[in-house]
Amino acid sequence: MSSGSKRWIGFAFGLTLAQAVASASIPRGFALTTVSDCLFSLLLLALLLVFAGNAVRSQGRLRSVWILQAVGWAFWFADQACWFAFDVVLRKPLPEMFAGDAILFLAGVPMLAGLLLRPHLEPSHRSMRFGILDFLQLMLWWIYFYVYLVTCWQYVAKNAALYNRNFDWLYLTEILVLAGALALLASQSAGAWRRFYALFFGAAGFNYLTVLAENRAIEAHTYYNGSWYDTPFLASFALFMMVAMRGRNLRPAAETAKDEGYASALANLAVLAVLSLPVIVVGGAFDRSVPPEVARFRMLVTALTLFVMAALVLVKQRRLHQELKRANQVLEQASMTDPLTGIRNRRFFSATAETDVAQTLRAYAEGRDATARDLVFYLVDMDNFKEINDLYGHCAGDCVLIEAARRLESVVRDSDVLVRWGGEEFLIVSRFTDRREADALGLRILQTIRGEPFVINRSQRVSRTCSVGWAAFPWLEDNVGAMSHEEVLNLADRALSQAKRSGKDQAIGMTPALARAHSAANSRREADPKPPRPERREEPAGLQFSGLR
Secondary structure, three states: OOHHHHHHHHHHHHHHHHHHHHHHHOOOOHHHHHHHHHHHHHHHHHHHHHHHHHHHHOOHHHHHHHHHHHHHHHHHHHHHHHHHHHHHHHOOOOOOOOOHHHHHHHHHHHHHHHHHOOOOEEOOHHHHHHHHHHHHHHHHHHHHHHHHHHHHHHHHOOOHHHHHHHHHHHHHHHHHHHHHHHHHHHHHOOHHHHHHHHHHHHHHHHHHHHHHHHHHHHHOOOOOOOOOOHHHHHHHHHHHHHHHHHHOOOOOEEOOOOOOHHHHHHHHHHHHHHHHHHHHHHHHHOOOOOOHHHHHHHHHHHHHHHHHHHHHHHHHHHHHHHHHHHHHHHHHHHHOEOOOOOOEEHHHHHHHHHHHHHHHHHHHHOOOOHHHOEEEEEEEEEOOHHHHHHHHOHHHHHHHHHHHHHHHHHHOOOOOEEEEEEOOEEEEEEEEEOHHHHHHHHHHHHHHHHHOOEEOOOOOEEOOOEEEEEEEEOOEOOEOOOOOHHHHHHHHHHHHHHHHHOOOOOEEEEOHHHHHHHHHHHHHHHHOOOOOOOOOOOOOOOOOOEEEO
């Protein structure tokens, strides 16, 4: 513990000691009351400053926890300021049903809320988005009970006996819930965080015992400001200074999937809180023991609370819908992305091909610019890729594929699509282009693959080449329905095979004239099953053959 922390703790217990000295040496009267109120005010102000300082030092949800604790101490300080005003400034006793009692009750609400956030864990984004709404519902529900059970007897139909009874029971319930939350958090944590929660539990329990002792003394008419009852009361708050110092340097751990079960429990409690309101309304409607004005007030308060909580439920439902939509989008993207290279996969092409084809056909039907209406398919196959796997292993082969995908991405346009077609084969769908310029992209593909050696490990590099086959859709510009895009893609595959047979490391484009030549050659082979004699092949008239090395 740092010297600064020790000074703060020493200051808190010093004020407690000063209270003991004042109780022993100053007779009952205005002077003792003034000293006692000043000492307690200083102690609460110190606690407010220390917990606020912890918030400044922290980040993320832990900062929210300390801010909520500081807000609680701000309520405590505000309640004490009211006491100081009556005791020292106005010099008259507090009213039996004091408005500041609500401030005292509210002081425990943000403190409990901060603990429900589980400061020892750093939540996931999803847990934070939805947990905060459940948390707000529960806090609103708790404040609703105070208004329902206490405020009505304070302002609507004044009844000091019912007011005090309900306030005492509700305050006791708040303390018990706080103690239960601390015990639960201690059981779920370990190490320094468990010691922190244990100290917090001890301070809260000791504080409640001192408050209980003071209340009994008040009922017995033996309590007065500055009496010996105030010394242990101040000591309990000095323990909270130790709590603040103990938690100052603590840091949360990452929330795991197991820990997210807590969020489900919190959500279930929030649902029960909402469902309890209609039950309370029905019960109140048949309760003839309360005055009509109180029944109407409670009905109005319940309706307003139900409206606000329903609004929070709607916000949560909207967030759930957005979360589900995002999750579906992520799953859809994952299903259409190659896990190795990070580029699109074959399923993506199947899902988008019809749209691309429809746009191309529409461009032809509307007579758009001929330089930006074709759809060209490029099939790229890494040459002799099996050698990489055989000589260097499959990990080296994966590295080559990843780098090949990166290089291919660098030569295509943003409007084009790069797809891992299978194995060592890639498909490039060039959109809004001109078939007469298709050779240019084929050349860039060859150059980017052969340009630099591929790094397969820290000490080894290997040069690679590729073969490219391409074909344009529509197949015939004057008859766009002559072939489907699947058939054109098959022609691009035939062009790739031709590039392989012709020595690899080249790009060949398949055009209508070249396709007719291939078809004629296949017919001759089928008519004459004998192996053909080597002969010099001549290009048929009108053949538009595109080959690049």
